[in-house]
Every structure is written in structure tokens, then in C-alpha cells.
Amino acid sequence: MKTAIIGTGNLGLSIAKGILNSNGATSMYLTKRDTTAIAEFEKYDKVTVTNDNRIAVENSDILIFAVQPIHFAAILESIKDLLTDKHVIISTITGFSIEKIEAVIGKDNFIIRSMPNTAISVGKSMTCICSNEKGKKRVELAKAIFNRMGHSMEIPEGQMQAATVICASGVAFWMRLIRATTQGAIQLGFDAKEAQELAMYTCNGAASLLIESGNHPEEEIDRVTTPMGCTITGLNEMEHQGLSSSLIRGIISSYDKITEFKNK
Numbered sequence: 009m010k011t012a013i014i015g016t017g018n019l020g021l022s023i024a025k026g027i028l029n030s031n032g033a034t035s036m037y038l039t040k041r042d043t044t045a046i047a048e049f050e051k052y053d054k055v056t057v058t059n060d061n062r063i064a065v066e067n068s069d070i071l072i073f074a075v076q077p078i079h080f081a082a083i084l085e086s087i088k089d090l091l092t093d094k095h096v097i098i099s100t101i102t103g104f105s106i107e108k109i110e111a112v113i114g115k116d117n118f119i120i121r122s123m124p125n126t127a128i129s130v131g132k133s134m135t136c137i138c139s140n141e142k143g144k145k146r147v148e149l150a151k152a153i154f155n156r157m158g159h160s161m162e163i164p165e166g167q168m169q170a171a172t173v174i175c176a177s178g179v180a181f182w183m184r185l186i187r188a189t190t191q192g193a194i195q196l197g198f199d200a201k202e203a204q205e206l207a208m209y210t211c212n213g214a215a216s217l218l219i220e221s222g223n224h225p226e227e228e229i230d231r232v233t234t235p236m237g238c239t240i241t242g243l244n245e246m247e248h249q250g251l252s253s254s255l256i257r258g259i260i261s262s263y264d265k266i267t268e269f270k271n272k
Contacts, residue, residue, distance in 0.1 A: 009153070012037040012068035014061055014083065015075030016046050019100060022129035023072060026157035028052060030131060037064035065090045070153070072098045080104050084112040091117055096146045098122055098153075102172055102266070106140045106165060118146040123168055124154060125176045133158035134178075136171035173262045181258065186211055 011033040013020045020038070027033050036055045038046050049055045058064060065071060065087045075083055080101050091097075096118045099109060109119050120143045124135040135154040139147050147162055154160040163171060186207045193203035217228050233240040 009033050009070050010035045010068045011070040011072065012039065012064035014039050014064060014071060014073045015079075016040045017074060019124070019126065020072075020074035021046065022126045023074065023100070023124065023157075024049065024055075025129040026131060026133065027153075028055070029129075030156040032153060032156045033070075035067070037068055039064050061087055062090060065095070069094050070096050070098065072100065074100045077101050077104050081108070081112055084109065088113045096120065096143075096149060098150055100124060102176075103169070106138070106143075110140060115140060116142060119143045120146060120150045121165065121168060122150060122154065122160075123171050123175055124157070125179045127179060128154075128157045131157050134175045135160040136163050136168065136175060137161070138163055138165040138168060169266050170263060172266060173259055177262050181255070182211070 009032065011027060013024050013036070016024060016038045017040070020040075024036065024038055027036065033054060036052075038049055038055060038057050039059060039061050040046055040057075041059055043057050043059050046057050050057050056064075056067075061083060073080065073083070080099070091113060097109070097113070098120045100122050102123070104121075106119055106121055110117075113119075117140075119140040120137060121139070122135055122137050124133040127133045128135070133154065135158060137147060137150050137154070137160055139150075151160045151162065186204075189207035189210070190200070190203045193206050194200055198206065214228070217223070218225060221228075229243070233243070
């Protein structure tokens with residue numbers, strides 16, 4: 009596929025790395041106003057680095073937009089005359105609805121909204137996808153792209169804000185849990201490097217158990233808890249201190265904030 013990433017900031021770079029690592033593009037254009045930070049990608053034969061979005065659009069079929077929301081409408085306006093039926097527009101931009109995109113470039117385009125997370129750079133993203141009416145014909149293509157870099161799910165557009173909190177902000181939530189586990193391991197006598205390694209791989213194993221088995225988390229919890237044992241004692245103390253409640257309240261607070269942004 010001939011792919012362009014318009015706006016190669018943190019998320020755009022993660023997507024670029026994920027596509028390159030999975031050999032998911034025959035050619036790739038990366039754009040940024042100041043290309044200094046992405047110049048290293050020119051070492052790849054298939055990659056062209058440029059600050060000209062129009063050149064990237066003219067030479068690509070899959071257009072992945074990862075720009076700031078305040079710049080998106082103007083960028084779409086600047087390239088809309090170049091759009092043809094070969095182009096698939098994939099937006100990763102929080103809070104910018106399909107309706108807004110259609111208002112700039114028209115409904116007669118393949119338009120898809122996606123919400124990946126930064127784990128896309130290591131092929132482990134959870135990406136949610138929705139589309140306009142015409143874009144439904146390209147949803148499977150978009151899923152194929154993102155499935156090479158993790159896992160994807162098609163959802164209604166009305167759930168995209170919630171997906172942003174669970175999947176994108178969720179990376180930070182899980183990082184904080186891993187950090188807390190690391191700190192606990194240090195207090196129990198492991199050095200910092202060992203503690204983080206223990207926390208990371210245990211977290212990875214727990215998620216893999218659920219993915220591979222399809223079990224509910226409580227089923228796996230039951231496997232490692234015994235009457236009057238250390239595991240149930242630790243779990244109950246965490247619940248007494250509000251672990252589940254704090255996580256849920258944090259998720260809802262994040263959702264309230266993203267809703268506040270949308271309503272402004």
C-alpha cells in the first residue's frame with residue numbers, strides 16, 4: 009500500500025514504526041512542518057520525509073491524519089482538490105467527527121475514524137474504527153492495516169470518545185499500575201530494574217491469559233486464590249483501599265474531560 013502519514017508527531021511516529029515493522033507499506037510519506045525530528049526515517053528506502061502535504065497526498069492511497077485538531081480542517085481544505093476515488097482517509101484525531109470531515113471534503117469520500125494507541129509502535133495497539141456510509145466499503149481494509157499492528161474493533165462513532173479513554177488514555181492508566189507494582193516489588197527487596205521486569209512480564213502474562221482463553225478475569229483470579237491465602241488477602245486489602253473504585257472514577261473523570269472538550 010502507498011501510505012502517507014500527515015502529521016508525524018508522537019502518535020504519527022508510532023503508526024509509522026508499526027507499519028514499517030510489519031512491512032505494511034510499499035511506500036510511505038511522512039509529513040511535518042519541521043522535518044528535523046523525523047529526518048532519521050529517510051534511511052528507509054520506501055520512506056519519503058517532507059513538509060509538503062500535497063506531495064504526500066498525490067503519491068499515496070492511504071492517508072492517515074495524525075495532526076492537532078485545531079489544524080485538521082485547514083489541512084483538509086488544502087488537499088481536498090487532490091482527493092480521488094483511490095484515496096482512503098483515516099483520521100486518528102480526537103473529537104473531530106465524521107460530519108466535520110465531510111463538511112470540508114464532502115461525503116463522497118472513503119472516510120474512516122480510528123483511535124489507536126501508542127503501543128502501535130510495537131504491534132500491540134487496541135484500535136477502534138468507525139466510518140461514514142461510503143467508508144464502510146473500506147473498513148475491512150482499515151482493520152487489516154491496524155490488525156498488523158495489534159487488534160482492531162469496529163464500533164459506532166458515538167462510542168469513539170469512550171474508546172479514546174479506554175484505549176488511548178488507558179495506556180497511561182496501565183503504566184501507572186505497572187509503576188505501582190514495581191514500587192511494591194522494590195519495597196519487598198528487588199532492585200529497581202528487577203522490579204520493573206517482574207511487573208511488566210506479569211502484566212503481559214495476565215493479559216495474554218485472557219486473550220488466549222477468552223475467560224472472565226474472575227475465572228483467572230479464582231485459579232490463584234486459596235482460602236486464607238496471601239493472594240485473596242492482598243486483593244481484599246486493595247479493594248478496602250478503593251482500587252476498583254479509583255480506577256472506575258478515573259475512567260469516568262477522563263471521559264467527562266473529553267466530553268467537555270467536545271462541547272466547547
